[in-house]
Structures are given as C-alpha cells and as structure tokens.
Amino acid sequence: EKKSSKSTSWTIEDFEIGNLLGRGRFGYVYCGREKQTRFVVALKILFKAQLKNSKMEQQVKREIEIQSNLKHPNILRLYGFFHDEQRIYLLLEYAPGGELYRRMQTEKVLRESEAAGVNIRFYFLYVEIDDIYIKPENILIGKYSILKLADFGWSAESTSTCKRTTLCGTLDYLPPEMLNGNGYDEKIDLWCLGVLTYEMIIGKPPFDSQTQHETIRMIRSIELTFPTGTSPDLRDLITKLLRRNPADRLPLKDVAQHAWIVKNADITAIEESYVKRKKTL
Ligand SMILES: Cc1cc(Cn2cc(-c3c(Cl)cnc4nc(-c5cn(C)nc5C)[nH]c34)cn2)no1
Numbered sequence: 001e002k003k004s005s006k007s008t009s010w011t012i013e014d015f016e017i018g019n020l021l022g023r024g025r026f027g028y029v030y031c032g033r034e035k036q037t038r039f040v041v042a043l044k045i046l047f048k049a050q051l052k053n054s055k056m057e058q059q060v061k062r063e064i065e066i067q068s069n070l071k072h073p074n075i076l077r078l079y080g081f082f083h084d085e086q087r088i089y090l091l092l093e094y095a096p097g098g099e100l101y102r103r104m105q106t107e108k109v110l111r112e113s114e115a116a117g118v119n120i121r122f123y124f125l126y127v128e129i130d131d132i133y134i135k136p137e138n139i140l141i142g143k144y145s146i147l148k149l150a151d152f153g154w155s156a157e158s159t160s161t162c163k164r165t166t167l168c169g170t171l172d173y174l175p176p177e178m179l180n181g182n183g184y185d186e187k188i189d190l191w192c193l194g195v196l197t198y199e200m201i202i203g204k205p206p207f208d209s210q211t212q213h214e215t216i217r218m219i220r221s222i223e224l225t226f227p228t229g230t231s232p233d234l235r236d237l238i239t240k241l242l243r244r245n246p247a248d249r250l251p252l253k254d255v256a257q258h259a260w261i262v263k264n265a266d267i268t269a270i271e272e273s274y275v276k277r278k279k280t281l
Pocket residue numbers: 021022023024025026027028029042044092093094095096097098099140150152155156
C-alpha cells in the first residue's frame with residue numbers, strides 16, 4: 001500500500017468518488033478509487049454528528065478494531081480509515097456482487113452449490129470468531145461469488161424502512177429460545193444457518209407468514225414444511241439445524257460432513273484456501 005493504514009495518512013483527496021452503493025442511519029457507502037494505485041474500494045462515510053447523537057462512537061471504534069484485525073475470505077476487509085472535522089472514512093473491500101438479500105429477492109432461488117457454499121464457508125468462519133449473526137442483510141457477494149460477512153448491520157439499517165419488505169423479515173431468523181426470552185448461546189447460529197439455507201434454496205424463510213404473530217407461533221411450534229421436490233438431503237440437513245433444543249442442533253463440524261454439503265459444496269477449494277490462509281496468519 002502506498003501509505004500506511006494509520007488514520008493520519010489518508011485524506012479524501014486521495015480518492016475518486018464513484019456511485020453511491022448504499023445508505024444508512026449514519027452515512028453512505030460509495031464506490032471509490034485510490035488515485036495513485038487505482039485500487040477500488042467501498043468508501044463508507046459516517047457523520048460524526050449523527051454518531052455522537054446516537055452515542056455510537058464506541059461502537060464504531062469497536063467495529064474498526066475487530067474488522068481491521070480480521071483477515072478471512074468470508075469477512076469483508078477493512079483496509080484502513082481516516083477522519084476529518086465532520087466525517088469518519090472507512091476503506092472497505094468492494095464486493096462487486098452487491099448484497100445477498102437483494103440477489104435473493106430478485107433471483108428468489110440460488111443454486112444449491114451456492115447455498116452449500118454458504119454453510120461450509122460459514123463453518124470455517126464460525127471456527128474463527130464466535131459472535132457472528134448470520135442473516136442475508138449482513139452478507140455481500142464478493143469476487144468469484146465468495147460470500148462476505150460485512151458487519152454493517154448496526155450502521156446500515158435506514159430509519160425509513162427495514163431492508164426486508166415486511167417487518168416479519170426481521171423475525172424470520174429468531175430462534176425459539178430468543179422468542180421465549182430464555183438465555184441463548186452460540187447455537188443460535190446453527191438455527192440461523194438452517195433458516196438462511198432454507199431461504200436461499202426455497203426462496204422464502206421457513207416460517208414466512210402474513211403476520212408477526214403467525215411467524216412467532218410457527219417458530220415456537222417448529223412448523224417446518226418443504227415444497228415437493230426438495231431433495232431429501234436438504235430436508236435432512238435443515239431439519240437437523242431447526243431443532244427447538246439448541247443442544248439437539250447438528251454441530252457445525254457435522255454440518256461440514258453432511259451429505260448435502262459434501263454433494264454440493266466445493267469443499268476442497270474452500271479448505272485449501274482456508275489452510276493457505278492459516279499458514280499466512
Ligand atoms: C451506511 C451503510 C450502508 C451500508 C450497507 N452497504 C454496504 C455496501 C457495500 C460494501 Cl460495504 C462493499 N461493497 C459493496 N458493493 C456493493 C454493491 C455492488 N453492486 C453491484 N451493487 C451494490 C449495492 N455494495 C457494497 C453498500 N451499502 N453499510 O453502511
């Protein structure tokens with residue numbers, strides 16, 4: 001990199017600003033290009049005033065610390081950051097495929113290999129960090145369709161409407177233990193993986209319904225139905241993830257060995273990249 005990623009080196013003058021890619025409560029994301037190297041980035045611009053009003057400065061500092069130290073093929077890179085009087089600028093990896101949930105809305109159903117790829121990729125990711133919260137709004141489609149977890153859930157939600165068409169969308173990923181106000185642990189990610197896989201292949205969340213009340217009832221009673229033609233392997237995997245008792249959910253190491261994953265995900269390529277990355281750490 002031409003300059004170190006210390007916050008005092010870059011200025012906005014070093015970048016050409018392109019299209020607006022997204023907006024959120026605290027700022028915008030633009031496509032940007034560094035003038036010297038012509039390197040393309042996603043330039044997230046956050047307004048200090050808005051962050052101050054919502055007491056979010058600490059949250060931003062925490063995100064910057066976490067994300068700048070994480071280097072994983074499934075996590076959106078944070079290359080550096082800088083600030084001026086009014087704004088904080090984050091230099092993020094540009095994901096050419098855009099947001100997964102938008103792709104799921106337009107294309108409804110993704111290929112089984114892509115969805116299997118999500119599972120296995122998030123298996124490796126899960127081994128790395130514990131507090132991941134998997135839902136389509138937090139996932140971008142990077143180069144070569146590699147999925148990237150971009151933890152901008154806190155800054156992206158725009159005040160006007162939720163990303164999903166209905167408020168129900170935000171309930172679809174909640175596991176029973178969270179609905180019942182019981183304690184919960186990392187096994188909520190196994191539940192989310194089951195919901196995400198179902199939605200990616202079948203085109204709608206498993207407990208999708210007209211009202212929030214009905215969605216909550218279906219989650220609590222685990223009212224799980226599959227369209228005819230759903231492969232038995234996929235049914236089996238999802239049924240083993242969407243279990244009421246977190247202890248009964250299929251552990252991630254067994255997800256990676258499950259018949260549906262083995263048949264659909266290009267595990268060797270992903271494992272090779274994972275092993276190589278391990279070596280470079
Ligand atoms: C504020 C605020 C908004 C958001 C949500 N958000 C993330 C992006 C984004 C990022 Cl961070 C990185 N790469 C992206 N690529 C796209 C994109 C590409 N195409 C073809 N279409 C889009 C859209 N968006 C990216 C944008 N908004 N987070 O904080």
